[in-house]
Amino acid sequence: MKRTPQSQAPADAEARRAIKPVTVYTVETLPAPDMATYAAARKTMKLTDELIVSPRDARTFRVPAGNFFRIVSVDGPQVGDLNLWAQDDLSERFYSGKTRALHGTHLSTGDQMWGSFPHLRPMATITYDTLDWYGFDAYGGGVHDVIGTRCDPYTNRLLSGQEYHHCCHSNLTRALASETGLPLHQAEEHVHDVLNVFMCTGFTHDKHQYFMKASPVRPGDYIEFFAEIDLLAALSSCPGGDCSTEHSSDAAACYPLKVEIYRPDPKALVGWAPPEPSAYSRSHGV
Numbered sequence: 001m002k003r004t005p006q007s008q009a010p011a012d013a014e015a016r017r018a019i020k021p022v023t024v025y026t027v028e029t030l031p032a033p034d035m036a037t038y039a040a041a042r043k044t045m046k047l048t049d050e051l052i053v054s055p056r057d058a059r060t061f062r063v064p065a066g067n068f069f070r071i072v073s074v075d076g077p078q079v080g081d082l083n084l085w086a087q088d089d090l091s092e093r094f095y096s097g098k099t100r101a102l103h104g105t106h107l108s109t110g111d112q113m114w115g116s117f118p119h120l121r122p123m124a125t126i127t128y129d130t131l132d133w134y135g136f137d138a139y140g141g142g143v144h145d146v147i148g149t150r151c152d153p154y155t156n157r158l159l160s161g162q163e164y165h166h167c168c169h170s171n172l173t174r175a176l177a178s179e180t181g182l183p184l185h186q187a188e189e190h191v192h193d194v195l196n197v198f199m200c201t202g203f204t205h206d207k208h209q210y211f212m213k214a215s216p217v218r219p220g221d222y223i224e225f226f227a228e229i230d231l232l233a234a235l236s237s238c239p240g241g242d243c244s245t246e247h248s249s250d251a252a253a254c255y256p257l258k259v260e261i262y263r264p265d266p267k268a269l270v271g272w273a274p275p276e277p278s279a280y281s282r283s284h285g286v
Helices: 013-017 035-042 096-103 153-160 168-180 184-188
Strands: 046-053 058-063 068-073 080-086 089-093 112-114 122-129 142-145 195-203 210-213 222-227 231-237 257-263
Touching: 035 122, 035 222, 046 058, 046 231, 058 068, 058 168, 058 257, 068 195, 080 122, 080 168, 096 112, 153 168, 168 184, 168 231, 231 257
Parallel strands: none
Antiparallel strands: 046 257, 058 231, 068 222, 068 257, 080 089, 080 195, 080 231, 112 122, 122 222, 142 195, 195 210
């Protein structure tokens, strides 16, 4: 909520506003993924596993380093919330904030999903996106965002006073607890901000509030990732369906999502290796 200013603007207010911005990170020095190698590997890949994520629920799946996975729209327009962890270390998890700072508010082909400190290495690279044509619409909306978090029961209770147990946060918590054997409250600590797959979002022009609109995804569309490290993933089929009206309820039409896992010919990945964690010394000036 933007409130009416209580402070009088200084004489040089317009001059201050007119200062040109600079990009926070000079990403020109960011190591680029070898998209040519990934493209060659894609031509050799074979389906090894697939699973269906039911509406208003979540499932986990594992992807070995050097394999691909797809999230596919099957029966109708549906948004998904994706979490990633290192398969053997839940403390290394997808860092949406740093990914946003390095690649922007919405991800597509060639962008990478970065892991948390102290690792800060690519966990996955987006290798194909059938919605890459969308770009940004007249409202400023784009697809596959890293600006929202995930719908959750705490915010829902705060705003509505109601209990709802199939928000993406709860779905992901249940799925991770089932996969790992952790108690719910411990599993919940590892659930983190997501990649909002297929979700169309942006900020309003007037108040810069986070908005959502009907996803442009249709059955057959998919987003594809290359696993840079051994991954444990969890995907929630959002209770908001295509997120055209509301979430955190059973009101929206919801559909399943499909996950497909592919293994390429190892010969196509000659020269590729999983990225090493950050080389920073962690001395922090001491």
